[in-house]
Amino acid sequence: MNHCFGVRSWETQRQFRRGQRRERGETEFRSESSGISPIQSPTSTINLTNRAYHIAVRSESYTKIWYKIHRIDDSESTSSPASTILEPDKASISRALTEIPQTKTISLISDYFDYSEHTNHLCIDLHYSIGHARTIYDPLKDILLLPSPEISIAFGRFQTAANPFPELPSRDFDTVQHRLQALRDLLNTEMKRRRWRRKSGEIMQMEEAAKGAFVLRNELRTIERLVCRLHATVESNIGWLRMGERTEVAMMVVLELRRNLSGFDVQLGDLEQHLCSCLNFVNQTRVKLFHQVMFRRNTR
Structure with missing residues (x-):
């Protein structure tokens, strides 16, 4: 299965992150000198409308996932970030499954491990889409403070930027959901x-x-709905940017984009939290199943 949504290859992702680090250099220096971490707190934008979700995103395991997924952005490691996040790793699970009798139950459990790993890949890819979106749109916030003629010129630079979010449902996303439902039925x-x-x-x-x-x-x-909304928001912003090249309507466009970008940040935060929550649940369930498999192996 292709896990990239057509966004970028893993090697390209590494190059993209190195560029992000260079751009963030000055900001990180200021943050370090003031004692403020450049990474946002994992609970700073929590939606309190759902008690269970609120509890989940304040858990220690969620916080661990949050910091781990943000630290891989600065990592020079050549290994896949999905394998860095995934617990237990694929090799450990494969080894354990081959050491117990191959029953129908084990075949179904093996399928769950595979599909949860695919889910991990999808979430990691979308995490990079969020980073890409922020790299594109954070400079735009500064441009919106410029005088009108300069804004019109600057807008042209953003029109060629590709939408960082896939137009869902993509084949990969739809396939994983379908397989999870079929597995549950079985x-x-x-x-x-x-x-x-x-x-x-x-x-x-x-x-x-x-x-x-x-x-x-x-x-x-849920993630699919959030991504669809973000994709639509980006497309809307691109339309406004095209209008903004006309000086006579530039200020109207500025007002609209300021409003849109404020909501855009909230949408990015919502997606980011749900991705971390999903990755956290993937690991929790995999660990439980892995321990059950190991118990069966050791009590044979």
Whole structure:
């Protein structure tokens, strides 16, 4: 499966991040000298309307994911960021699964590990889309403070910037959601068939995987809506920027863009939090299932 949404290759991502670090150099120096971290607090823009979500994004595991995903932006490592975030790693899971009898349950659990890994890739790609969007639009906020004639000239530079967000549903995104739903259906069917046999260990594994598939699909549907909204906002901004080249309407465009960019920052923050929440849940479920698999292996 292609995990890149057509945004950029992993090597291109590394080059892009190096450029971001050069651009951030002066800002980071000021931040360090004032004792302020250049990375935003993971709980600074929390939406309090959902109690369960509010609790989740204040958890220690969520905070760990938040800082880890932002630190990889500054990493010079040649390894994939998805593998840096994913726990347990693919090699450990593959090794554990090959050391126990290959039953239908294990086949379904293996599928869940695969689909959760795909979800991890999708979230990481969208994380880079957020960084790309901020790199494009943060300078625009400064331009909006310039006199009208200069604004009209400056707007032309932003029209050629590609929309950093995919136009969903993309094939990759849709495929993962479909497979998660199909897996949950298979797990539920298998659990109903096996209840009378009292195979508690396998039932527990299937219950955990079914719950994980259900939650991840819902998370991806929420993320999909947020990405669609961001894509539409960027397209709207591009339209306003084209109008802004006409000096006589430049100030009207400035007012509209100021309003749009304020909301745009909120949208980026919402998506960022949901991505971290999804990555956190991926790891939590994988760890639980991995421990169950290891227990079965050690008690054979």
